[in-house]
Amino acid sequence: MVSFAQVAPIVSALKWNDEGLIPAIVQDAENGDVLMMAWMDEAAVRDTLATGQTHFYSRSRRCHWHKGATSGHVQHVESIWLDCDGDVILIKARQIGGACHEGYRSCFFRRAGQSGEFERAGEPVFDAAKVYGAAGGAGSGSTENLKEPNHA
Amino acid sequence: MVSFAQVAPIVSALKWNDEGLIPAIVQDAENGDVLMMAWMDEAAVRDTLATGQTHFYSRSRRCHWHKGATSGHVQHVESIWLDCDGDVILIKARQIGGACHEGYRSCFFRRAGQSGEFERAGEPVFDAAKVYGAAGGAGSGSTENLKEPNHA
Numbered sequence: 001m002v003s004f005a006q007v008a009p010i011v012s013a014l015k016w017n018d019e020g021l022i023p024a025i026v027q028d029a030e031n032g033d034v035l036m037m038a039w040m041d042e043a044a045v046r047d048t049l050a051t052g053q054t055h056f057y058s059r060s061r062r063c064h065w066h067k068g069a070t071s072g073h074v075q076h077v078e079s080i081w082l083d084c085d086g087d088v089i090l091i092k093a094r095q096i097g098g099a100c101h102e103g104y105r106s107c108f109f110r111r112a113g114q115s116g117e118f119e120r121a122g123e124p125v126f127d128a129a130k131v132y133g134a135a136g137g138a139g140s141g142s143t144e145n146l147k148e149p150n151h152a
Numbered sequence: 153m154v155s156f157a158q159v160a161p162i163v164s165a166l167k168w169n170d171e172g173l174i175p176a177i178v179q180d181a182e183n184g185d186v187l188m189m190a191w192m193d194e195a196a197v198r199d200t201l202a203t204g205q206t207h208f209y210s211r212s213r214r215c216h217w218h219k220g221a222t223s224g225h226v227q228h229v230e231s232i233w234l235d236c237d238g239d240v241i242l243i244k245a246r247q248i249g250g251a252c253h254e255g256y257r258s259c260f261f262r263r264a265g266q267s268g269e270f271e272r273a274g275e276p277v278f279d280a281a282k283v284y285g286a287a288g289g290a291g292s293g294s295t296e297n298l299k300e301p302n303h304a
Contacts, residue, residue, distance in 0.1 A: 006268035013270050025177055025186055032184030034177060037240045081260040082270050084252050088189045090260045100236050108233040108242045116158035118165050118234050 002077050007049045010080070011042060015087040021057060022089055026099065028106070029078040029092040035099035036107040038067075040089065052077050054093060071131045073097035103128035154229050159201045162232070163194060167239040173209060174241055178251065180258070181230040181244040187251035188259040190219075192241065204229050206245060223283045225249035255280035 004010065014022050021039045028035050038056040040048070044064055047055035054067045054075040068074030075093035082089060100107040103124030110118040156162065166174050173191045180187050190208040192200070196216060199207035206219045206227040220226030227245035234241060252259040255276030262270040 004268045005266055009268035010264050023175060027186055034179055034242050080264040082262045083259040084254050090186050102236050107235040110234045112162050112232040114157055116156045116161035
């Protein structure tokens with residue numbers, strides 16, 4: 001897990017959008033796969049820095065979520081990068097289980113095929129119905145389940 | 153370069169934000185590095201699909217830009233991926249030169265250090281002042297130069 005002597009310089013370097021948010025790309029520190037993109041507000045950035053695990057802000061539900069709080073599929077932060085404009089964060093993280101609420105390692109599991117249709121590539125790494133509840137992504141009562149589909 | 157028999161299925165699968173835009177992450181197809189994140193509107197997606205090179209929409213300048221139009225540092229699309237929510241695109245591309253208008257291969261060239269300050273990691277791969285003009289990123293008259301710093 002990363003640790004920082006001071007959080008303030010990181011927070012002050014970030015450029016927030018009109019909603020006070022910044023997009024955060026999470027990349028698998030082990031194999032380089034892009035796992036997901038979600039949004040952070042300042043509190044989510046601070047929680048991520050304080051705990052060494054990713055936290056985000058759900059725009060649709062207007063609340064914070066700790067990635068993996070329900071599923072155990074947390075993301076251990078290994079390094080934090082900022083783009084040239086200062087308005088996008090890249091987090092390299094060690095992903096436990098899978099990042100995607102549909103059971104895949106990465107949320108980007110659909111690839112545009114020759115026909116122009118998006119096709120599933122690869123297989124799920126866990127059973128989403130078991131992990132998030134029998135109702136799957138449609139409101140099982142799992143806090144994380146309800147939040148993760150709205151991560152962007 | 154990728155080619156698609158039909159563009160309509162790809163375009164119709166995308167979920168646009170209130171501004172009619174979708175974030176597009178570009179990943180280096182050779183080494184997996186995340187190169188940049190920028191925004192696309194429908195026209196940019198169509199231009200990207202039609203030409204096999206990335207096109208974006210600049211929110212700050214309210215105009216389209218063809219990545220590499222000035223610098224020659226185009227991105228040849230190898231594959232297009234969509235996340236589970238359908239609202240973020242991942243493009244794996246073969247990057248010519250560097251993606252960043254500051255001369256780096258990736259726009260994510262600053263890493264948060266132990267002190268909490270973002271520090272430059274690695275070296276530029278081209279001379280931004282030469283490629284974009286002597287004024288660097290501060291308005292040299294290069295169309296791309298003026299647009300690229302505003303890519304997010």
